[in-house]
Amino acid sequence: MKPFLVPALILSVLPVSAAQPPLKIGLDTQATEWIVSLEGGGQVCDRAGTPLLKLAPDERLRIWWDSRGTADPTSEYRVQVGPPHTAAQAAALTKRLRDLGEAPDRVKVPDADTWRVLTGHFKTAPEAEPVLQKLQDLGFDELWVATESRDALPRKGRALYAVSDRYERRALPATGVWLKPASELTSLQGKGRYRGKVEIFPNAQGRLTVVNTLDLETYLRGVVPKEMGAWEFPSLEALKAQAVAARTYAVANRGKRAADGFDMGDTVADQVYGGRDGEQSLTDRAIQETEGLFATYSGKPIQALFMANCGGHTADVAHVFGGDAPYLKAAPCYPAKPMTLAYASGLPVTAEAQQPWLSWELLRLAAGIVPPDWLSGERLARPARIEDLAAPVRALQQRLALDPAPLARDGNLLIALAQALGFHRVVDGQERPQDAAYFLPGSLPAGDRLLATFLTRRGIVPAAAWATQAPPTLRQALVALGRLWQDLDPLTPGEGSLLMDRQVRRKRGGPEPLSLSPRLLLAEESPDGALRLVEKADIQVGDRLKWIPAEDGAAAVLVRRLDPDGAAWDRYNPTAHWRVDYAEADLLALVRKRIKVSGIRELQAQHNDQGRVLDLTLVDTEGAPHRVRGMHIRGLLGLKDNVFRFLTVGQGAQRHWIFYGRGWGHGVGMCQTGAYGMALEGASFQQILTHYYPGTELRRVD
Template sequence: MRSLPALLCFALPALAAVPQIRVGLDTQGLEWIVSLEGGGELRSLEGKRLLKVAEGEKLRIWWDSRGEADPTDEYRVQVGTAMNLADATATLKKLAALGEVPEKVEVPDGGTWRVLTGRFESAKEAEPILEKLAAHGYDELWVSTEKRKGKPRKARALYAVTERYERLPLPNSGVLLQPARELTTIVGKGRYRGAMRIFPNAQGRLSVVNTLDLETYLRGVVPREMGAWEYPALEALKAQAVAARTYAYVNLGKRAKEGFDLLDTVADQVYGGRDGEQSLTDRAVAETAGLIATYGGRPIQALFMADSGGGTIDNTFVFGDGGPYLKGVSNYAASPQVITFKGALAVAGDTPWLTPELLRLCAAGLVPAADLDSGRMARPARQDDLRATVAALASRLGRVPVAPEPGLLLWMARSLGFGEVVEGLERPDDARYFLGDAVPAPADQPLASFLARRGIAPPALWRTAPTLGQAFQVLGRLWQELEPAEFLEGTLLRDGQVRVKNGGPGPLPLAPSILVAEEAPGGSLRLVAQSAVQVGDRVRWIPAPGGSPLLVRRLDPDGTALDRYNPTAHWKVEIKEADLLDRLRTRAGIKAVKGFELTHNPQGRVTDMVVRDGQNRPHRFRGMHIRNLLGLKDNVFRMATVGEAPSRRWIVYGRGWGHGVGMDQTGAYGMALEGATFDGILKHYYQGIQLTPIPD
């Protein structure tokens, strides 16, 4: 186990007063294999010693439930979206008048109520009620999966099975695992600090519960919710630590009926125990120790999501009534920070000839920057144009260029030694296969086949005389085969440094005079006199003594939004009609679809979706139901219909990943890159809040 960094030591004495939290690691298993760091003991829940466990010994905890355990899930019909108590009560009365036996269930994260009716073993069994209620004017219906209520299953016993296959009876109430040192390992889950209990639950299965102090719990949450490798910005991680601490504190007791407070999944907060901890997220937890977000003196429901697609949304559109702090905000900075880099050369006109291979040659001093002229690069290549570069490159590689010969591409390849590696490897049949009627003379066919096979000189270049730009591209590819000159890439920081992926901040080593290029989505390049690079953009350079003579700015395909750093910032999916109908039928009882009617807010988020069925009847969906019904990552989307029934396809272009309410984790990272502190990030996404210590 790694020791804690020195900066954490100041927080440790205060942990005794920190609230304890019980985390449900699993509720579905019938057996678990465990081991204890340094050995230890198996005890009853009352603390009585039951079994001594040796260091390195694996112990199996097994619940004999007399065959298959009871299922834990059932299907119910939700009527409408989450609503306030008065509306929920009125809906209950209306449903009861129709012969239903409904009930209301409180939404823990929103202070609202869901109205449910019916209990089914499968989603298909709910279809008659869906049709019945739709006929009575209910247009927003949803088949949801709910935890089944049940009584403890009678079972033979709880056992411990040793590595020697000894089966020892244990108290049916459960056991406590007590390691001699700190960690308990649950095979298939990981290593955990704190206390560990395993006990039978109401579904006839085993619950595994980790009890530990809130601050230690957060050390396993923050890196799993917003890890330092993905978002290496301390202020963003500190904002996540406060949000996660607030969520955990508010929801203590949320699942008390199940014997714990929170699950270790996205249903609550992802928790990875000791195996999830990272040094930078440990620091974020320590530097915000005890702080939570409050509004009007009360802790908030600190909802957050991965990426909001350019802007968050008011909670009323997703989970129903919520705190006034859960308002929609933009993920676009009013004045993004930029750093300007000046280039030594800007080429007039289009530059389709400009390639990474040519830029490498320029960076190595093998092609003078003065030669980068559109007219010059577009004309047919001559050996005289390339002689100096080929000679310099051959000398760099310890070779002597061959005498000029008619075939330009073959001459360059032989000058760098490629004529020596093809005899016996390439065949005339391969040359004809790759080059067709452009195949050269028999003596040249092996080398031509090799160049085509490796993608160095594609078939089109053998049919016409290559331009000078194309010839330089081939020469650059030949060089890369023998001596790769790789670009380094990093994120530009506000102090002019760069952060290379999986590394810390460092200087951007540039020569006094540089070529500056901009790379657009799709890979096209152009040289510019200067580039105002937005903080957070990716830049590339080639290491060289005295600094890189080249800087390439990559225009982010996700634009300038603060939440553009997530792979789901923009996405595209295709939905086939058969797949769509299967989802509509299973989740909402809709058996045919005529079309969609979408209502968007100004940020492009769908706030209301009406599905017209085969009889043109409307079925309305809001909030989380929209993306769940269509199987999308987020509600920020537009769709195009292609083809005709029954073989239609819906091409969906969208942004973001999550419910869109509260703190945008990717946006928090973007704000941190722009210089925002953790409290500024939190007060941006949670309007009007204060940061206060957890009450004593």
């Protein structure tokens, strides 16, 4: 096992002001009223700071904008022509469209040095179809109906009002208000609590804009746990990498939404920001330990893009947003050599490969109730005998503090096992002869029927077991005994992820040691739940382990779960792999939200070496091709990512489209789940950042 080598941290002064100006974060632009309160009470001021009215602690106030009826729409539909372009390409395309009688605009892509070319202004998507058809007939092969922010003149309203809990109404300045708590926090009902300065003011669409102004490091306290929460990714180094990326992104995108009155929003369109309610202690520590650090290229903060899950390999920015950033190149999300730890069974195990007879009931019994060498297919296939089962039953009776009733030697052995553990005492008045007739064959003796019905209903003994005249096998008897034990004393195996120091981390818990019995049984669980005993295993760091403790608390059985998402660093996210099934009509409805098609004849996808779809052509039922690239592909099909393949089942209106894919996001920059996987295997936050942003340096503001 070879750990990551940690490079020296490069510290130098950034060519930006050491005193970073505050950030303005847009919390909302759509509501026409807010209910607010101030921690410890406080004052409502005009935006210049002049006090207007006082609020007591816990007093709520309604801020209401009377906008003279229905508010203006905040968005419109436009036709995007082609993929993102360089400035020169966009200028040439704009000129060509003007020559065709259109009135195009260029809009900069926020996350790359490229431009989108848009034409037309439409209230609804169908209104864009004539322009779409015109351009398609002229040979433009990549057209898209995009939803865009709508420019508008400031809307005149009656007034901005404050309404108290006593329904007293007071006019406020039409320019808006500044909420100043006596303590630290401003609460917005239905939204959360926020540090820093909170302002509410009318916007051009006849709604209210809410802006939270605060310093960069405090802003990060509400961002990092929302983007990579400590509960989901409890690794300090991964969280430090996220802190640096989020800090860098914030500085590089300052003013991105200045036209709306703030720098960035609080959603995935920029960075998710949760204010005070999102803060966590471990992410606070990650921010503090990286304070002032930025990822830079050629001395400037980079466009530090990141996504939830890259699907095993990130993408070159040129294939998603266009442009050419040297630090946003494709990078693998697999270790060159997985970090593994060796484990071995302390007992001889069977050499049988598949071991279809193995179950959790047998593993639990082997942790102190039956001899582990009974776990052999050949032995378990033998008929069960009273002599074999007497000792395990006595051991269970003692473990459960039950009366030491002996096993009955006459009659059905499965019934005898249940009677020895006292289950016959619960059937009188509970089970009915009618249910016995429903579950059981008529040949079962009358005295056994009610208890057999109970065992079948509880799933302890399968119904088919009562129909055979052959005696149960040792495996059938032990599985029934194990299920009886589980019914009386339910056991959930311990479960946690393997860490480099051989500790384990339970879900939403911290690292803890795992003591192993010297007589350890080692097993593997496949993705379908099948179990098999193994003599030894090299277990990859991060794999999930399950264990069954012996009476002394040490793990007597250790089960390695083979991760269904494989060996990638980004396998710790539920979207590492996914499946989406669309009926023909549902897929067509999705497609028609973006492009005008009569129907779908076929989809033609061009993939790169990592399985990411870079270019998609939809051929409609009239044979016309419609080309889509980059970010638009997953949007068109309603998928989580562009790493997918698909199958079709059925024909015509009965056809289904089944997409098998992996990853979640645009695929450019740092893979957040991959960062966690790297950290589990010993990578520092510096190594994580330089892996996903090659050629960058970490620099600190002086």
